Amino acid sequence: MAALVVPPAVAVILLPFRAGLPNASVALVLVVIVVAVAANGNRPAGALAAISAALWFDFFFTQPYERFAITKSVDIQTAILLLVVGLAVSQLAARARRLEVITITDAGYLAQIHDTAELAQSAKSPDTVVDHVTVQLTKLLHLRGCRFEYGTLIGHPPRLEQDGTVVWGRRHWDVDRLGLPDEEVELRTFGNGRFYGRFMLDPTPGTIPPLQARLVAVTLADQVGAALDTASM
Structure with missing residues (x-):
């Protein structure tokens, strides 16, 4: 549930600052959110959060706004990087969490x-x-x-x-x-x-x-x- 709810919620919180906040900074914040979801969940949750973050970044922060469409090549690159980095880092975060449990639980x-x-x-x-x-x-x-x-x-x-x-x-x-x-x-x-x-x-x-x-x-x-x-x- 958090994988679906948290990324759009954070995107909405950042929305009032859209005019003055670079899209790269928005993408970085969303990557941090993806890592947080993965670290407290599992690999599928992290992957789902990464996909959700990329979609809502497109919807709220790339022109035309409030549409799942991107016209600027730089925004396309940022969205792709957000998805790729989010997926990769979420897998690492989930693995790190799993290894920590293996190390200390018994x-x-x-x-x-x-x-x-x-x-x-x-x-x-x-x-x-x-x-x-x-x-x-x-x-x-x-x-x-x-x-x-x-x-x-x-x-x-x-x-x-x-x-x-x-x-x-x-x-x-x-x-x-x-x-x-x-x-x-x-x-x-x-x-x-x-x-x-x-x-x-x-x-x-x-x-x-x-x-x-x-x-x-x-x-x-x-x-x-x-x-x-x-x-x-």
């Missing part, structure tokens, strides 16, 4: 990472860390099972990537809508750039682990890689 996730880091430093064998993370991943992602394979890359199963997405062959799997694939998913483990093995995740059908949990899972696998790398020295 102290329990941070505790798991901290516990594993401490174990990796104190354990006499990296196998202890592997077993610990296997249990953590099972609970974290609500798996039916989880196992670790040392130094093997057999087959082409779906793969949990560093950014929390899942790639299956050449396509991305929509985890947020479909959950993890109903077959084993690999989570590769690297230490200092060297491949050491992979966790094979056996998902529970119907469960959808959130992105935050998937990113924590990747972090835990990286800690295992660090422990294995240290042990190999």
